[in-house]
Amino acid sequence: MNTQGINGKTELAESLRHMVGEAEHFLKSAADSGDETFAEVREKVLRQVREMRSQLEALEDSAAYKARQAVRATDHAVHANPYGAMGLAAAAGLLIGFLAARR
Numbered sequence: 675m676n677t678q679g680i681n682g683k684t685e686l687a688e689s690l691r692h693m694v695g696e697a698e699h700f701l702k703s704a705a706d707s708g709d710e711t712f713a714e715v716r717e718k719v720l721r722q723v724r725e726m727r728s729q730l731e732a733l734e735d736s737a738a739y740k741a742r743q744a745v746r747a748t749d750h751a752v753h754a755n756p757y758g759a760m761g762l763a764a765a766a767g768l769l770i771g772f773l774a775a776r777r
Contacts, residue, residue, distance in 0.1 A: 686733055693722045 700715035752759040 686729060689726060689729060693726055696722065 697719050700718060703711065703715070
């Protein structure tokens with residue numbers, strides 16, 4: 675699960691870098707070529723922006739779905755073992771208090 679998140683972020687960053695590089699290249703060539711080429715470049719950049727936006731939305735949806743699953747699993751675990759959850763929270767609080775008092 676964690677590897678998929680890292681791969682998704684890497685792919686998104688790679689796509690963004692690629693899009694920015696191509697946009698710079700197209701804009702430089704469009705400035706040299708004329709109006710007709712600039713219109714083509716503009717359409718190509720807009721198409722890439724739409725594609726990146728859809729990829730980002732898919733990544734956001736996936737992250738939200740995984741977060742909801744984690745919340746449900748935690749809720750189920752706490753309801754199934756309420757005393758264990760309280761004990762774990764108390765132990766974590768004691769540990770944090772102990773570490774804070776040492777400094």
